[in-house]
Amino acid sequence: MEQYLLLAAGVLGIPLVYAGAMAWYSPAFEKEENRNRKRFRSPEEILIFLSAEAALVCVWRREAAQGEPALLYLLLLVMLAAMTFFCAADLWEHVVPNPMLLLLVLVFVLLTGMTAIRDMEAFLRILPSIFFGEIFCAVSFGLAYLLSRGSMGAGDVKLALVMGLYLTGEYVSGAVLYGCLAAALFSLVQLARKKLGRRDKIPFVPFLYIGLIIRYIAG
Secondary structure (H helix, E strand, O other): OHHHHHHHHHHHHHHHHHHHHHHHHHHHOOOHHHHOOOOOOOHHHHHHHHHHHHHHHHHHHHHOOOOOOHHHHHHHHHHHHHHHHHHHHHHHHOOOOHHHHHHHHHHHHHHHHHHHHHOHHHHHHHHHHHHHHHHHHHHHHHHHHHHHOOOOOHHHHHHHHHHHHHHHHHHHHHHHHHHHHHHHHHHHHHHHOOOOOOOOOOOOHHHHHHHHHHHHHHO
């Protein structure tokens, strides 16, 4: 029964987190059309949520339905829900809001702290993977930021660091790899179609979201 409650919480929680984040931050959007955009109407949002719910079911079947400790599932769920907002915000406004990143860090501390109090053994089992995920993102995105000479935004790097905490080493490397491959493929196609110049920038978070969805579904 507990496993199905976790699934229901995820199914309902993803759109609620998105709607809450948008209600909080969308007044700060620069474009009026995005400030006044009706939620859950655009094709982009529909695609984001269909893929998120499919990915959630896959993660639930692996991490929660088998009776495994709930912490990893909760971390993956929170990151998935948050990424729906970050994907849309970067796609429409090219922004990764710092207040949302800070809130995610606070939620991470709360979730891991509560787990450590209730079940220190479960917390210690996942701690090395959290550490590895953070180191992986810090090194890979830190180097990418330096080598790109400003092409990669600082917001992308900060989001990647948060992803490293939540996704752990078990998930984050695959999500980043798939995301980079998706971004590279898109860029090559657009360059071939002459829709994109070599110096043009593209929002990177939607591709990280794609990588995240592929990793969740592929297992």
